[in-house]
Amino acid sequence: MNRRQKPPPPRTKNPAYRQAFEMLDAALEKCTRSDNYEKIRRMRVAYFSDVDRLQASGKLVLPK
Numbered sequence: 200m201n202r203r204q205k206p207p208p209p210r211t212k213n214p215a216y217r218q219a220f221e222m223l224d225a226a227l228e229k230c231t232r233s234d235n236y237e238k239i240r241r242m243r244v245a246y247f248s249d250v251d252r253l254q255a256s257g258k259l260v261l262p263k
Contacts, residue, residue, distance in 0.1 A: 253259035 250259065254261065
């Protein structure tokens with residue numbers, strides 16, 4: 200007789216994992232030195248590197 204086997208019961212997640220990940224997130228947030236200034240600086244380097252290159256060559260002069 201071919202019977203359909205029961206699916207295995209769902210695996211329960213250990214609640215300690217949630218606490219461990221929360222502690223890890225808190226530690227990373229505390230120890231990471233990436234503040235808004237650093238994020239803006241990295242974006243500026245990525246988006247305006249060509250303008251900086253033209254300024255350095257003297258072909259572009261931006262008014263102050």
